Amino acid sequence: MTVNDGTATGTTHGSMADAELVSTEVLLAKPKRVVREDLKMPDGRVIDWYFMDTPDSVxxxxxxxxxRLVFVRQYRHNLKKHCIELPAxxxxxxEDPAEAALRxxxxxxxxxLAEGEELVxxxxxxxxxxxxxxxxxFYFARVTWDHEPILDNEIEAYFDMSVVTIPAADVFSRLAGEINGMETAGALMLSQRYIAAA
Structure with missing residues (x-):
């Protein structure tokens, strides 16, 4: 619950921010690290909390x-469909995140990255x-084509990946249609001024 000044009011149960970590168990180490934690709340109740422990991404x-904006079309098994997303x-x-982005x-x-350009x-x-x-x-880059994609043989080989380019003038009209991933939509909105200046 919030009050008019925008500050949050507490509850009699206390906050998870003040919980005591009782134990941590790694349920699955690879390929995605899934963790279960037992947390003792300020009111004494112990709850279990599950989450994916994930490294930073780009x-x-x-x-x-x-x-033209460059996208990757790939099959997302969780969604049971092909999706158009930005490279990530x-x-x-x-690894430095900027280097990871270019990789x-x-x-x-x-x-x-096009000659003379910098990653933003x-x-x-x-x-x-x-x-x-x-x-x-998230990064914005002015780019030039260099070679065919180099997909890894561990998992990307099974994603049915292909490169799709879309005119910058058309891309925002495709949001919530064929482009409906929140990260991709957010990245496009963050880079709107750079795209508009092209």
Whole structure:
């Protein structure tokens, strides 16, 4: 509940922010790390909490010289459908997020940062906070095509991935239609001024 000044009021149960961590169990270590924690609330009640412990990820909004945005079309098994999304992926341990963004861009699409251009950071935002601790670093890049995509043989080989380019002038009219992923929609909105300046 909130009051007029925008501050939150507490409850008699206390807050999860003040809970005591009783135990942690890794239910699944790979390929996605699933964790269960027992938390003792301020009122004495013990609850279990499940979440996916996820490394940071990156997503890139790539724009070509001729005003087209570069997307990846891939099959998402959880949704049982093909989706059009921006190039994205996980940040490896010790890897700089900007380097991870350029790596994922090249691996998934074959596009690279155009000569003389710099990667533009759009910020770091969390996703699905009730299910995971995932943060995504968003970037905008002016790009040029270099080579065919290089997909990994572990899982991407099964995603039925292909590169799709869409004119920047058309992309916002496709939101909530064929482009309906929240991260992709958010990244496009964050980069709207760069796209409009193209």
């Amino acid at each position: 997503m890139v909004v790539p724009l070509t010289n001729d005003g 992926g996980a940040v490896s341990a010790g 994922e861009l090249e691996e998934e699409t074959g596009y690279r 950071s759009l910020g770091r935002f969390y996703s699905l906070p009730s299910e995971t601790n995932k943060y995504t670093n």
